[in-house]
Amino acid sequence: MSSSSIVLSSPEELLAAVPHLVGHYPQESLVVITIHDTAAAPQLGVTVRMDLHTPDVLLWHAREHLAGVLDRKGVDELVLVVISADSEDGVTPPHADVVRGMTHVLEEAGFPTRHALWTREIRAGAVWRSYTHPDFAGTLPDPQASVAAAEFAVEGAVTYGSRDELAALVAPPADVDRTARAAQIDAVVDWGADLGDQEGLRQDCRTVLGAIRRTQDDAALVDDELVQLAAALADVRVRDFALMASCGAAAIAAQQLWLTLIRFVPDPEVPDIACLVAFTAQLHGEGGLASVALERAIAIEPDHTLTNLLRRAIGAGIPPEALTSIAEEAAAEVFDILGEPLGIGED
Known part of the structure; x- marks a missing residue:
């Protein structure tokens, strides 16, 4: 799930924006995009991507989860986008039963659908069509030259070629002796225990700040x-x-650091690092990366508390400023113990 305040004026522009809104070029997907301020200049809001499952799975998701998320966002209208190569003749939009069911469920919940659109893939020259108006059709412009691409580039967000590319960013390399690495980490943890709680905590926090600052300076650890x-x-x-240290100007460098670390650590350490990846990704609009990071964490530790908290927060479309508030609350105990902010926010 991601959100944006981009203003787009045509279905072609909207479809070309989809990869940038979800963080990658989706395939076999249903994308729900919210529209706000239709009385003035319509703006895009929350974007939700779902795999094209069977209709009953998608409709259950719409009733049990999606409608509640949208209800908190002041939505005026929706656009449904199906990206699928299943069309038998390459012209007729597939999965019409899914679109009809989703439209009905969402309209019952108070969210009218402005457009329901289909394309085989998001690329320049790809044909798109409407489910409700057979003559409403066209071809896509180059997504990389779109208004959305420019907007997201300014914000520093990255659009990946596929969801597999995103997953690879948080996947472990195959050629690492993870048992030996786990032993090294355990040895350092045991050594740190001899420092005493307050001094050990202070040193560990300074280690985090130092690593983020070195990454900001383009120094590889x-x-x-x-x-x-x-x-x-x-x-x-x-x-x-x-x-908290990952907020503000440090967010992009911190994300780079956490992406390096998640591929470095053995599985027991992954969930906490995955949460850091997801948090920094969501801060600057990379909801797809946040999603795959949390999926890896859940696969290792399904009951991990922070992972599930972030999944709920991101799934509810919580804005970046609210995420920052969560970080401030989480770090409050550390500041209470140390009695100092340790230079967070300093240049």
């Missing part, structure tokens, strides 16, 4: 530094501090 960082983040208080 060596393995020993990544081990130290992973060991520091084994303390959930330090992880919560890292959420």
